[in-house]
Amino acid sequence: MYQVAITTNFKRDIKSLDGDISSRILTKVEWLARHPEAIRYPLKHLPDDLKGLHKYRIGDYRILLWVDHNSKTLTLYSIEHRRSVYDKL
Numbered sequence: 732m733y734q735v736a737i738t739t740n741f742k743r744d745i746k747s748l749d750g751d752i753s754s755r756i757l758t759k760v761e762w763l764a765r766h767p768e769a770i771r772y773p774l775k776h777l778p779d780d781l782k783g784l785h786k787y788r789i790g791d792y793r794i795l796l797w798v799d800h801n802s803k804t805l806t807l808y809s810i811e812h813r814r815s816v817y818d819k820l
Contacts, residue, residue, distance in 0.1 A: 733764045733798075736806040744810035752792065758809060759789050764805055771800050784808060788817070 745753050764769060773785050774795075787794045793816045795808040 733767050733803045733805050735760060735764050735803065736804055738806065738808050740809045741807040748792075748810065748816065752790070756789055760794070760805070760807065761785070763787065767798055767800070767803075767805065770796070770805075781808075788813075 745756065748756070769810075770787055771786050772787070774815060778783055783797055785796055785798055787796065791813050793813055795809050795811065795816070797806040797808065798804075799806070
């Protein structure tokens with residue numbers, strides 16, 4: 732099982748969501764920590780400070796995260812709605 736690290740952006744985003752959505756996202760994060768092979772969509776054409784950022788779809792929301800297979804860590808960067816996720820990157 733992978734360790735989960737959370738950024739301040741992710742904390743802020745999860746607090747701003749409805750309780751049902753946030754619990755659904757946290758349940759999926761736990762699942763991803765047990766099944767990191769399911770994360771396979773790295774984003775392309777990112778600035779250097781966001782290189783290697785992946786996305787994972789949960790309903791209308793996208794979790795943005797980094798996966799480090801060497802240290803077995805998932806670093807949760809942010810949660811964005813699908814209509815605005817690419818505008819902010």
